Amino acid sequence: MKRPSGKISARIRGLLGRLAFITWITACWTLAFYLVELSGWQPVPLIEHLVTTLLGFFLFWLTFLIVARFVSNRRLEVFQTIHDALRRIANGDFKVEISLPEQWDDSDRFNHLVQGINDMAADLGKMEIMRQEFISNVSHEIQSPLTSISGFASALKDQSLPPAQRKHYLDIIEEESLRLSRLSENMLKLASLDSDQHPFYPESVRLDRQLRHAVLSLEPLWSHKNQEISVILDPLEAEVDDDLLHQVWINLLHNAVKFTPEGGSISVKLHRSGEEAVIAIENSGAGIPEESLPFLFDRFYKVDRARTREGGGSGLGLSISRKIMQIHGGRIEAISIAGVSTVMTVTMPLHLAGGE
Structure with a gap:
């Protein structure tokens, strides 16, 4: 349903562009005609016509340069904004949101690009939050058994410990080691499943x-x-x-x-x-x-x-x-x-x- 309206909008913009171009040329030639008339110069009709035509071309070229310079500067500003945003994303700053200047003629051409960059920055920001949470959770899960293992291993250096207590400490170290092993195994399995390259062998x-x-x-x-x-x-x-x-x-x-x-x-x-x-x-x-x-x-x-x-x-x-x-x-x-x-x-x- 959206494509026909898009085509109609493009046709309207094209028609308006042609009308604007014709109006622009007409205005330049009209101005050239009145400038020749106001000068008081009265050459033969052929010369007057040639001078009016050349002056019209000159006015059209002059106004074109002014408009082109203005549009070029605005485009450079937009490109610079996009470049700065991409550089910030590359440096790990994902709080980026580009907005195009209001009433900019070429906004439609850049809307998809800008929206894509904004969406990419938002998605990368979410992934960064997930990555930080993942690292925090992994660190927490690993730190606890490592602390237990380190603490009880240090306690075992005491030669005066009774055999029953020594065995209890060794059991705890073994249990925490198995816990670390299970954690590592599950993390590797989950990473493999996430990669979409985990072996998959369907059968009845x-x-x-x-x-x-x-x-x-x-x-x-x-x-x-x-x-x-x-x-x-x-x-x-x-x-x-x-x-x-x-x-x-x-x-x-x-x-x-x-x-x-x-x-x-x-x-x-x-x-x-x-x-x-x-x-x-x-x-x-x-x-x-x-x-x-x-x-x-x-x-x-x-x-x-x-x-x-x-x-x-x-x-x-x-x-x-x-x-x-x-x-x-x-x-x-x-x-x-x-x-x-x-x-x-x-x-x-x-x-x-x-x-x-």
């Missing part, structure tokens, strides 16, 4: 069997907490990357077990909705505060930092799960009722785009 997989296998692999965790597991899975087959999708189920189920209290309940359901599979993993417990739901899948976000630290979480599991689902063309949503339950719902196509 029975989702019900895959989910049941994931539940059984975590049996030591939920049985240790005397949790009740309910599994209702319709037989469904989908085109997925088996290893990647298995990681999603492990992440979601591990969170459900971790945040379900002793003796609580967890349910896993799978059913078909049109050409999509819907998986709902629900767990009883304290739930997730409503204000935390919008940030739940952000990297390093933790609803309860103290509790997740005890469980060894890094705040990357849900981010990885969401990215994997995006690769599969699916999505993850969270619904929670404080003090009652939390439901993580995964919706994904049974067939990848372009498939049968």
Whole structure:
């Protein structure tokens, strides 16, 4: 709908430009005629006509130079503004917004360029904020286990420590080392997924069997907490990357077990909705505060930092799960009722785009 109006506008501008040009020439020749008449000089008609014509050309050339100089200066100002903005962006200053002079004849020609630069600066600014937050979060996550390792390693130098306490310190060092290893592994995995170059090997997989296998692999965790597991899975087959999708189920189920209290309940359901599979993993417990739901899948976000630290979480599991689902063309949503339950719902196509 926008293109026809754009063409009409261009035609109107072209017509107005031609009218202005004709008016300009007419004005120059009219002025030349009156200048000759006012001079009192009365040559033969041919000479008078030639002089009037030459004077008209001279006036047209003179006014053209004046207008061209004025327009050129304004263009140079615009180009200088764009150049300064690009230099600021190159130096890391993304608070750049270029505005063209009002009522500038060539504004339409530069609007797309200027808007593109402004959008680029805004996007780079957002990326810079995300980069700084990422570095801050990574530094925080790494600093805590390093402090523990350093502190307990220093304490182990005390030769008078009893064997039981020494073993306790060594266990803590081992646990914190494993935590660092998991953090590093998750960061590398997330970076690989973000690069869009992560290996992706789709194959036909029975989702019900895959989910049941994931539940059984975590049996030591939920049985240790005397949790009740309910599994209702319709037989469904989908085109997925088996290893990647298995990681999603492990992440979601591990969170459900971790945040379900002793003796609580967890349910896993799978059913078909049109050409999509819907998986709902629900767990009883304290739930997730409503204000935390919008940030739940952000990297390093933790609803309860103290509790997740005890469980060894890094705040990357849900981010990885969401990215994997995006690769599969699916999505993850969270619904929670404080003090009652939390439901993580995964919706994904049974067939990848372009498939049968």
